[in-house]
Amino acid sequence: MTASVIVVGAGPVGLSAALAAASLGLTPLVLEARRRDDERPGSRALFVHRATLRHLDAVSPGLGARVARDGLTWGTHRTLWAGREVHRRSFPPGEGPPPFTSLPQTALEDLLREACESSGIPVLWGEAVVRAAGRPGGALVRTASGAEHRAGHVIACDGPRSAVRAGLGVAMEGATSSAEFLVVDVDEGAVPAAPERVFHYRHPALRRNVLLVPFRGGWRIDVQCRPDEDAARLTGRIGDWLPLAVPHLRAPRVTWTSAYRFQQRVASAFTDPYGRVLLAGEAAHLLPPFGARGMNSGIADAVAAAHAVRDDAVRRYAHERRRAAHRNVTAAASALGHLLAPRLRQRVAQRTAALAAPLWPAAGRWLDAAPYGPRLRAVRY
Numbered sequence: 442m443t444a445s446v447i448v449v450g451a452g453p454v455g456l457s458a459a460l461a462a463a464s465l466g467l468t469p470l471v472l473e474a475r476r477r478d479d480e481r482p483g484s485r486a487l488f489v490h491r492a493t494l495r496h497l498d499a500v501s502p503g504l505g506a507r508v509a510r511d512g513l514t515w516g517t518h519r520t521l522w523a524g525r526e527v528h529r530r531s532f533p534p535g536e537g538p539p540p541f542t543s544l545p546q547t548a549l550e551d552l553l554r555e556a557c558e559s560s561g562i563p564v565l566w567g568e569a570v571v572r573a574a575g576r577p578g579g580a581l582v583r584t585a586s587g588a589e590h591r592a593g594h595v596i597a598c599d600g601p602r603s604a605v606r607a608g609l610g611v612a613m614e615g616a617t618s619s620a621e622f623l624v625v626d627v628d629e630g631a632v633p634a635a636p637e638r639v640f641h642y643r644h645p646a647l648r649r650n651v652l653l654v655p656f657r658g659g660w661r662i663d664v665q666c667r668p669d670e671d672a673a674r675l676t677g678r679i680g681d682w683l684p685l686a687v688p689h690l691r692a693p694r695v696t697w698t699s700a701y702r703f704q705q706r707v708a709s710a711f712t713d714p715y716g717r718v719l720l721a722g723e724a725a726h727l728l729p730p731f732g733a734r735g736m737n738s739g740i741a742d743a744v745a746a747a748h749a750v751r752d753d754a755v756r757r758y759a760h761e762r763r764r765a766a767h768r769n770v771t772a773a774a775s776a777l778g779h780l781l782a783p784r785l786r787q788r789v790a791q792r793t794a795a796l797a798a799p800l801w802p803a804a805g806r807w808l809d810a811a812p813y814g815p816r817l818r819a820v821r822y
């Protein structure tokens with residue numbers, strides 16, 4: 442069968458795009474550079490928003506519910522200032538999809554891959570795309586093996602170093618912060634009995650901002666390096682500080698470490714001049730993990746891209762999803778400004794809020810929410 446749409450990349454965004462396309466009656470073909478069994482290490486995107494669970498249920502009935510069931514939803518989140526609690530909120534379990542679930546990106550990708558397989562969506566593994574070009578009436582894709590594929594449209598979900606984007610001559614615009622963050626995955630070997638997300642301003646032992654996020658199978662520890670501190674050196678001393686960061690774990694075993702900087706970059710265009718190639722996910726925008734906008738907004742792109750292909754509304758897709766990406770970048774900038782607090786008045790405001798929090802809960806709520814940036818609809822479709 443000839444594909445009506447070619448999806449480049451079998452990451453979470455590409456697999457979602459393929460499922461969305463198939464659910465709308467299109468015939469997708471996925472081309473992926475990796476081999477099927479290549480390992481993808483690390484937790485990476487953990488936090489799956491309710492809006493994303495709904496998208497997944499819409500493109501593959503039952504998938505969102507399965508993701509929610511396999512993930513972990515914590516009932517409490519807490520924020521501490523130099524070891525003193527300034528905010529705590531607990532959520533009773535509710536009806537319907539949970540507000541979020543936390544599971545490693547690799548586990549989500551496995552579920553997406555299974556859903557593609559049971560929908561009969563063909564995926565060609567080990568098939569790296571070198572170029573995709575639109576032209577009147579369709580698009581042509583060339584792969585490193587010399588194969589050529591033709592289709593009505595291409596949805597490029599080939600990640601941050603997108604060869605498709607580069608081939609179209611589309612630039613990434615925006616900034617990357619110089620401040621480094623270190624991510625450490627720790628395998629506890631068991632599901633935490635009472636999982637909770639904890640954010641520490643000035644962790645009393647580490648004297649840095651530290652975020653602790655549970656997921657099914659372990660914990661993720663996100664440490665904000667001090668200005669001019671080298672994340673690699675902090676990683677080298679992990680044995681000294683890790684037990685202080687997670688004193689509640691008896692035998693933490695490090696399974697993955699990674700350093701990152703806040704990326705706030707958006708492609709200068711989300712489509713080619715013919716409206717035949719659509720960019721989605723990290724091929725189109727780079728966002729930091731805080732706020733969990735990267736993968737969640739990428740899956741919203743994927744669903745929107747499939748609708749745009751079916752409805753012949755690519756220009757609108759390009760305009761709306763680019764605007765959403767810019768809103769996410771603005772939110773990420775606000776989160777970063779709060780985390781770094783470079784100005785004296787920001788530091789004074791935070792310290793004052795920490796002092797006022799026991800008497801004025803709104804101050805604690807602000808300290809709890811601000812590291813993630815404002816809540817937005819931009820991650821949704």
Ligand SMILES: Cc1cc2nc3c(=O)[nH]c(=O)nc-3n(C[C@H](O)[C@H](O)[C@H](O)COP(=O)(O)OP(=O)(O)OC[C@H]3O[C@@H](n4cnc5c(N)ncnc54)[C@H](O)[C@@H]3O)c2cc1C
Binds near residue numbers: 699737738
């Ligand atoms: C440390 C870290 C923590 C993160 N935490 C979060 C988080 O908490 N929440 C969140 O929402 N996001 C988070 N992210 C971001 C998240 O991982 C990305 O947003 C997500 O992976 C993007 O998905 P994607 O499908 O667009 O790209 P990718 O996951 O990069 O997938 C791209 C796919 O395309 C394939 N490919 C590449 N080039 C080609 C080619 N030429 N031809 C064919 N195939 C190709 C790749 O092999 C890959 O399979 C985090 C990222 C990192 C690094």
